[in-house]
Structures are given as C-alpha cells and as structure tokens.
Amino acid sequence: MVAFKNDKHMHDALIHNLEGMLYCCLYDQDWTMVFVSNGCKELTGYAPEDLLHNQYISYEAVTFAEDRVMVRDTIQNALTEGNRYEVEYRINHADGSVIWVLERGNPIYNNAGMVIALEGYIQNIAKRKGIEQSLLAAELKYRSIFENTLEGIFQTTADGHYLIVNQSLAHMYGYSSPDELIHAFNSIQEQLYVKPGRREEFVQLLKENESVEKFESLVYRKDKSTIWISENARVVNDESGNILYYEGTVENITARKNYEEKLEYQAMHDSLTGLPNRNMLNDRLQLCINFANRYKNKMAVAFLDLDQFKLINDSMGHEVGDQLLVIMAKRLSSAVREIDTVVRLGGDEFVIVLTNIDDTNDIFMSMQRILEAVAVPLTINNMDYLVTCSIGVSIYPDDGLDANLLLRNADTAMYKAKKAGRNNFQIYTQALNAALTERVTLEYNLRQAIELEEFILHYQPKVDFATGKVCGAEALIRWQPEGQDLISPLKFINIAEETGLIETIGEWVLATACYKAKALQQKTGLHVPIAVNVSPRQFRQSNLANTIKKILAVTQLDPSYLELEITENTLIDDSSKFIETLHSLKKLGVKLAIDDFGTGYSSLAYLKDFPIDRLKIDKVFVSSIEEDPTNKAILKAIVVLGQSLGIEVIAEGVETQYQYDYLKSIGCDQLQGYYYSKPLPEQQFEQFLLTQPNSPTPQ
Numbered sequence: 001m002v003a004f005k006n007d008k009h010m011h012d013a014l015i016h017n018l019e020g021m022l023y024c025c026l027y028d029q030d031w032t033m034v035f036v037s038n039g040c041k042e043l044t045g046y047a048p049e050d051l052l053h054n055q056y057i058s059y060e061a062v063t064f065a066e067d068r069v070m071v072r073d074t075i076q077n078a079l080t081e082g083n084r085y086e087v088e089y090r091i092n093h094a095d096g097s098v099i100w101v102l103e104r105g106n107p108i109y110n111n112a113g114m115v116i117a118l119e120g121y122i123q124n125i126a127k128r129k130g131i132e133q134s135l136l137a138a139e140l141k142y143r144s145i146f147e148n149t150l151e152g153i154f155q156t157t158a159d160g161h162y163l164i165v166n167q168s169l170a171h172m173y174g175y176s177s178p179d180e181l182i183h184a185f186n187s188i189q190e191q192l193y194v195k196p197g198r199r200e201e202f203v204q205l206l207k208e209n210e211s212v213e214k215f216e217s218l219v220y221r222k223d224k225s226t227i228w229i230s231e232n233a234r235v236v237n238d239e240s241g242n243i244l245y246y247e248g249t250v251e252n253i254t255a256r257k258n259y260e261e262k263l264e265y266q267a268m269h270d271s272l273t274g275l276p277n278r279n280m281l282n283d284r285l286q287l288c289i290n291f292a293n294r295y296k297n298k299m300a301v302a303f304l305d306l307d308q309f310k311l312i313n314d315s316m317g318h319e320v321g322d323q324l325l326v327i328m329a330k331r332l333s334s335a336v337r338e339i340d341t342v343v344r345l346g347g348d349e350f351v352i353v354l355t356n357i358d359d360t361n362d363i364f365m366s367m368q369r370i371l372e373a374v375a376v377p378l379t380i381n382n383m384d385y386l387v388t389c390s391i392g393v394s395i396y397p398d399d400g401l402d403a404n405l406l407l408r409n410a411d412t413a414m415y416k417a418k419k420a421g422r423n424n425f426q427i428y429t430q431a432l433n434a435a436l437t438e439r440v441t442l443e444y445n446l447r448q449a450i451e452l453e454e455f456i457l458h459y460q461p462k463v464d465f466a467t468g469k470v471c472g473a474e475a476l477i478r479w480q481p482e483g484q485d486l487i488s489p490l491k492f493i494n495i496a497e498e499t500g501l502i503e504t505i506g507e508w509v510l511a512t513a514c515y516k517a518k519a520l521q522q523k524t525g526l527h528v529p530i531a532v533n534v535s536p537r538q539f540r541q542s543n544l545a546n547t548i549k550k551i552l553a554v555t556q557l558d559p560s561y562l563e564l565e566i567t568e569n570t571l572i573d574d575s576s577k578f579i580e581t582l583h584s585l586k587k588l589g590v591k592l593a594i595d596d597f598g599t600g601y602s603s604l605a606y607l608k609d610f611p612i613d614r615l616k617i618d619k620v621f622v623s624s625i626e627e628d629p630t631n632k633a634i635l636k637a638i639v640v641l642g643q644s645l646g647i648e649v650i651a652e653g654v655e656t657q658y659q660y661d662y663l664k665s666i667g668c669d670q671l672q673g674y675y676y677s678k679p680l681p682e683q684q685f686e687q688f689l690l691t692q693p694n695s696p697t698p699q
C-alpha cells in the first residue's frame with residue numbers, strides 16, 4: 001500500500017481520482033465554479049481550469065439549454081425548504097454529445113444565513129438512463145400490446161380473484177372497464193363458468209402441468225348471456241416455488257363454436273325433417289345399449305317404413321312427398337317419449353330407438369301408438385291421404401348384442417310386417433311375437449266380445465258363520481265366446497284394464513249384477529246383497545259414483561244390497577280425488593269392501609280414515625293354514641283388527657273343513673269358497689238359494 005505523507009495528500013488523491021466531478025460553485029447566474037475536481041475532464045470534456053471562474057465556459061452554459069430552468073428551480077426549491085438537492089439533467093459535453101448527469105449537493109451559508117455557494121457531486125448516469133429509457137420503451141410497447149390486443153389478458157390469484165385484466169377482457173365479459181370487472185368478481189369459480197367444477201378442472205391442469213392451453217369453456221357475461229372462450233394460462237411462482245398468481249390470455253371463440261355446432265348439427269341431422277340422421281344413429285344405439293347394461297333393462301330398435309310412400313311420391317311429386325315426410329316425422333316424434341330417438345335413415349325409412357324399457361308390454365304399446373299416429377288421415381294441397389307403416393322391432397339384449405345386429409334384425413322383422421299385410425308391427429323374437437300375436441288377438445276379440453255381448457256373470461254365495469245362512473254373493477265375470485269354452489277373468493281382466501276396455505265391461509257387470517239382485521228379490525223374495533269387483537282403472541273414472549247412481553235408479557235396487565270390492569292396492573292412491581270418490585260412493589249408500597286384503601302394500605292407516613264396511617282376507621292365507629301355521633296367526637290378526645275397528649271380516653277361498661273350523665273358532669264373520677259353493681251360473685245360483693235350508697230369510 002502507498003503511504004500518504006499526510007491527510008491532505010490522501011484527501012486530494014481521493015477527490016481527484018473520483019469518477020464524477022466534485023465541485024464548489026457560487027450561487028449565481030453562471031454557477032461560477034470555484035472548485036472542481038479532476039473528474040471534470042472526464043464528465044464534461046472540459047479541463048478544470050476551463051470551468052473555474054468561467055474562464056472558458058460557465059457551468060450554466062454546459063447545462064443543456066432545455067434543462068436549465070428545471071435545474072435551477074429544483075435547486076431553488078430544495079434550498080427554500082432547507083434540504084439537500086438532487087437533480088437529474090443533461091449537459092453538453094465538449095465533444096458535442098449530450099449526456100445525462102445526476103447532481104447531488106447542499107448549500108453553504110454565510111454568517112447571515114444566506115446561501116452563498118453550493119458544493120456537491122455530479123456524476124455521469126448515461127448508462128443507467130439508457131437502461132431506464134429502454135425499459136420505458138419496452139414498458140410502453142408491452143402496455144400498448146396489453147391495452148390494445150384483441151385477446152383478453154388476466155392475472156388472477158390462485159383462489160380465484162382478478163388482480164389485473166385488460167380492456168379487451170373487460171369488454172369480452174360485458175364490463176365497461178377492467179376495474180369494473182375486477183370489482184364485480186368475488187369468485188371466478190362461481191361467477192364465470194357455466195359448468196360447475198370448470199374452474200377446478202382449470203386449476204387442476206395448472207397444478208399438474210404448470211400451464212394450460214386452449215382450455216375451452218362456456219362462460220357468463222355481465223348480463224348473464226353466455227360466450228365460449230379459450231384460455232391459455234400459466235402459473236407464476238416466486239423463487240421458492242410458491243404460487244404468486246396465474247396469468248394468461250382469453251380468446252372469444254363463440255363464433256367458431258357456433259359454426260362448429262352448426263356443422264355438427266348439419267352432419268347429424270336430416271335437412272328435410274330436422275330429425276337425427278344415420279350418422280347419429282350408431283352413437284345413439286351405443287349409448288342406449290350402455291344404458292340398458294347399466295340399469296339391467298332392455299332397449300328396442302324399431303325399423304319403420306311407410307307403406308304407400310313410393311306411390312304417393314311418384315304420382316303426386318316430390319314436393320308432396322317431402323311435406324308428407326315432414327308431417328310423419330312430427331307424428332313419430334310425438335308418439336314416443338322424450339328419451340326415445342326418432343332417426344330418418346333416408347327416403348321413407350325411419351328408425352326409432354326406445355330406451356329404458358322394463359316391461360316388453362311397453363314396446364307393444366309404443367308400437368301401437370306409432371301405428372295409430374301414422375294412420376291418421378292427412379291433407380296436403382287439398383288432397384286427402386291415408387298412409388300406414390310397417391314396423392320391425394328387435395330388442396336388446398334378446399335379439400342382438402351390438403347395434404348392427406339389432407338394426408339388421410329389426411329390418412328383417414320389418415319385412416315380416418310388410419308380408420303380414422302392412423300397417424302392423426312384428427317383433428324379431430319368435431316367442432315374443434307369439435305372445436304379441438296372442439295379446440293383439442285377445443284385445444281384438446275382447447272388443448268384439450263387448451259388441452257381441454259375450455259376457456256372463458256367475459255368482460258365488462257368501463255364508464254367515466253365526467247363522468250358517470247365505471248372506472250375500474259375489475258376481476264374477478266369465479267370457480263365453482260362441483261355441484267355445486268359458487274364458488276365466490284371469491285371462492282377460494288385465495288386458496281389459498290396460499286397454500281401458502274395463503270401463504265398458506265394468507259398467508256392464510255393475511248393471512247386470514244390480515239387475516239380477518233386484519230380479520231375485522222380486523222373483524223369490526230373497527234379499528241377497530251382491531258384491532261386484534271394481535278395478536283400479538274403473539275407480540279412477542271421474543264419473544263412477546254417477547254411473548252407479550244411475551244404475552241403481554234404473555234397476556230400482558236399494559243401494560245397501562250392492563257392495564263394491566276394491567283391491568287393497570287401489571287404496572294406495574290416497575289423492576283427494578280418490579277419497580272424494582270413496583265418500584260419494586258411501587253417500588250413495590252402497591257398501592265398500594277391501595278385496596285380497598293382506599296382499600297389498602298399503603298402510604293400515606287408511607282403515608280408520610276410509611269408510612270401509614268389510615275386509616276380505618285373500619285366499620292365499622286361507623289355503624295354506626294346514627302347512628303354514630304362521631298364516632293362522634295372520635288370519636287371527638286380521639280378524640282382531642276388523643273387530644277392533646268395527647269392520648266385518650270375510651275369508652275367501654275356504655275349501656276344507658279344517659279351514660272352516662279354524663276361521664269359525666277365531667271369530668271370522670263370513671266365508672266364501674268351494675267348501676260351500678263354487679261360483680254358479682245364474683240359473684243354478686237361483687236354484688241353490690231356493691233349495692238351501694240356509695237361504696237368507698225372505699222379507
């Protein structure tokens with residue numbers, strides 16, 4: 001190390017080796033320098049002696065002309081406030097260039113406290129200024145991009161608050177300014193995305209990959225309208241890897257999405273009818289197959305061909321043909337449920353996919369509805385047409401495990417339908433087809449039977465345990481087709497119920513039974529109450545009470561001799577309408593009994609609310625008491641229940657002495673069954689009553 005002789009030397013060396021310029025100047029118009037360090041040459045290009053006492057040039061002149069006022073004002077202000085000053089400005093270098101300097105200094109006061117001089121330090125900051133200026137230029141450039149780009153730009157916190165957004169994003173989302181948008185959002189997750197959970201997916205992707213690309217979502221705008229957006233985003237972390245924020249861009253892709261949707265729709269739909277076309281069929285079939293597998297039920301594929309279409313199209317022209325197809329498409333769509341699909345394959349061929357089928361009967365009913373809908377007469381250009389169709393049906397999984405096979409088999413079945421005379425449907429499965437044929441035939445014959453009055457009633461006596469006398473009879477329907485055996489009600493009541501024919505048949509039973517009861521009274525003097533079964537569908541008829549009232553009026557039967565047997569399951573319907581019907585029937589004066597008691601699913605609560613006169617214990621409990629002692633307990637419980645509610649109890653299906661004895665022993669009120677008599681034809685029943693010692697007492 002060089003040893004300095006004294007402090008003065010060290011001081012001078014330091015001052016003159018400094019990179020900038022140390023100075024002392026007078027506080028005058030020229031900033032007259034009274035001291036400058038050697039750094040002056042480097043800084044200004046002038047030798048120290050050129051500046052000292054303004055010998056060659058004053059420092060005011062060295063100062064860049066446009067900055068002079070600012071420099072003076074800044075120094076002046078600082079001095080007024082008694083502060084040190086600091087100012088950045090430009091100077092004219094002796095070589096003609098202009099350079100940026102930073103000057104820091106403080107005043108020197110005289111004894112009177114007046115500023116007489118300044119001392120300080122001026123350094124070249126050209127390098128820093130250059131950097132600052134290029135930063136500023138870059139900032140301006142990027143700000144311009146941020147503010148003027150068409151894409152939305154955002155920074156958000158990880159928990160879903162906006163930190164920064166640009167004007168484009170604000171506009172895109174329907175806000176007038178970025179500030180309005182930022183303040184309107186409390187939670188991006190809840191307010192932006194239409195699909196719940198979309199923000200979580202976005203965050204998840206960011207967490208996994210640090211960035212997301214082309215993340216497409218439907219989002220809400222301020223006015224709750226929706227747009228499609230595509231987002232690119234990335235995670236910004238601090239040096240320790242903690243998430244600072246997410247940032248990214250947003251593009252409004254609504255126009256593209258709409259266009260894509262339109263194209264997709266066109267590709268998947270028939271342009272004439274608007275129905276899904278062949279392209280969509282396979283997808284739909286696969287979906288429905290998956291659904292059937294999942295819910296362990298069935299689905300059906302119906303291949304439908306219009307019977308007379310070609311003829312109409314060729315003779316009346318394509319325009320009429322087209323109109324007809326449009327009408328048929330609408331009819332088919334309204335004949336099926338919303339979850340089913342109607343597809344136009346081309347020409348006059350349609351495929352209907354029925355899904356979620358638990359009962360094959362539903363398929364029959366749907367097909368029937370479709371046949372009927374198609375066959376309604378129509379008018380095009382003032383001409384009337386009657387068009388029918390032939391339908392072939394295949395059922396999954398019975399008729400094929402894949403879409404192609406199901407379609408092929410439905411097609412085959414459709415040809416069978418054409419051969420079978422059109423305007424019908426055929427099921428591919430032989431066994432089902434046979435069942436269907438039987439059902440359709442039965443329904444047809446049942447309708448005929450009503451026309452031809454082929455029904456008769458048998459009467460089964462009921463006996464009172466206490467008196468041992470006949471205390472009533474149940475009217476039971478039979479079907480007697482001409483020249484054939486009697487048909488049991490078990491074979492046709494269900495179909496009559498499903499098709500609604502029960503309403504006509506039931507009314508006939510009621511009228512005939514009432515007529516018979518009255519006739520018996522008049523002919524024999526015996527007053528036998530007659531019980532009639534009323535099916536659930538009959539019961540739901542709005543005018544049942546009125547119908548019965550009229551029948552009683554016409555037959556002149558005292559209402560107390562008519563008893564209506566309602567199955568327990570009918571009572572499950574506890575709607576106000578139903579209860580109203582029960583009460584209006586009761587008001588008429590007829591008796592009400594619950595049939596097949598013990599087999600239904602109803603709650604016992606109704607027993608106290610409904611005006612019931614009799615419980616009829618189902619024969620399943622009676623028939624097996626010998627083998628199954630628990631049924632004895634059930635019988636006993638029902639009898640006790642009846643007694644405690646003041647309702648009479650009758651047991652049906654009593655066949656043996658053992659059953660008779662047991663029922664009597666537990667206090668059952670009445671019995672009905674083969675033990676005493678089978679249901680008898682009208683004449684025999686009359687004979688039976690007259691010849692039995694226990695006949696009801698003539699009145």
Ligand SMILES: Nc1nc2c(ncn2[C@@H]2O[C@@H]3COP(=O)(O)O[C@H]4[C@@H](O)[C@H](n5cnc6c(=O)[nH]c(N)nc65)O[C@@H]4COP(=O)(O)O[C@H]3[C@H]2O)c(=O)[nH]1
Pocket residue numbers: 460475476477488489490493506509533534535565595596619652653654655672673674675678679
């Ligand atoms: N094994 C056995 N069976 C006995 C005995 N005693 C009577 N039965 C039979 O049990 C059935 C009693 O009628 P249900 O429970 O109302 O059951 C009836 C009823 O639900 C329905 N039904 C009959 N006639 C009508 C009607 O006019 N209208 C409605 N809606 N349904 C009816 O058809 C069902 C069957 O009627 P049916 O074949 O006449 O059968 C009758 C009767 O013949 C016996 O000791 N042992």
